[in-house]
Amino acid sequence: DATTDTAILPMLKSPYWLVWNDKYSNAAERDAYYHVNVARQYLLHLDSTLAVGLDAPMKINVNLNAACNAFYDADSASLNFFRAGNECNNSGEIADIIYHEFGHRVACLRYCKTPNGSQCNITVAEGFADALSAFMCDDPRIGQGFFQADPKRVLRNCDNQLAFPGDVTSDPHVTGQIVSGAFWDLERTLGQDTGEMLFH
Numbered sequence: 001d002a003t004t005d006t007a008i009l010p011m012l013k014s015p016y017w018l019v020w021n022d023k024y025s026n027a028a029e030r031d032a033y034y035h036v037n038v039a040r041q042y043l044l045h046l047d048s049t050l051a052v053g054l055d056a057p058m059k060i061n062v063n064l065n066a067a068c069n070a071f072y073d074a075d076s077a078s079l080n081f082f083r084a085g086n087e088c089n090n091s092g093e094i095a096d097i098i099y100h101e102f103g104h105r106v107a108c109l110r111y112c113k114t115p116n117g118s119q120c121n122i123t124v125a126e127g128f129a130d131a132l133s134a135f136m137c138d139d140p141r142i143g144q145g146f147f148q149a150d151p152k153r154v155l156r157n158c159d160n161q162l163a164f165p166g167d168v169t170s171d172p173h174v175t176g177q178i179v180s181g182a183f184w185d186l187e188r189t190l191g192q193d194t195g196e197m198l199f200h
Helices: 027-046 048-054 095-111 122-137 172-190 192-199
Strands: 006-009 016-019 059-067 070-073 078-083
Touching: 027 048, 027 059, 027 078, 027 095, 027 122, 048 095, 070 095, 078 095, 095 122, 122 172, 122 192, 172 192
Parallel strands: 059 078
Antiparallel strands: 006 016, 070 078
């Protein structure tokens, strides 16, 4: 519960209430836990067949000793968020970054039964993760609040005019905006519900 700093764990007997205020936790722990659960519920609404994979244990690491990044590790099924520093805020406290990283988890679940066992194109993977975050927030901007000095500056934007092949770069996050931009345009044209389902 983001408003009371408590978490109810209904899978345990009684049910068990966990007091999760500043004395026993920090904001990154609470925010990451909360937003991963929001993302899980969103995906189950789109595709209930993902329940088995989404309910499998997944570790969320916060306040890692680095800054200005976050990543999903498929081998350990973990989401990893960095502490504040180097003019960046804590990535575990930023909802759309959490949704982006969770999007990589979803891609692994979607593609694990394909012949190559994964989504092997990293540019498509980054574009898909951005699109998922944008659809969840109903906002094309990724990384809102990431930069300490300029709260309006964002990492990427799905509402763009980037096109293949002219805007391809060596950075899959940048080139991935071609993919996320196409899906954002689709969603804006057909409506949120239809766009989300076609994307998924």
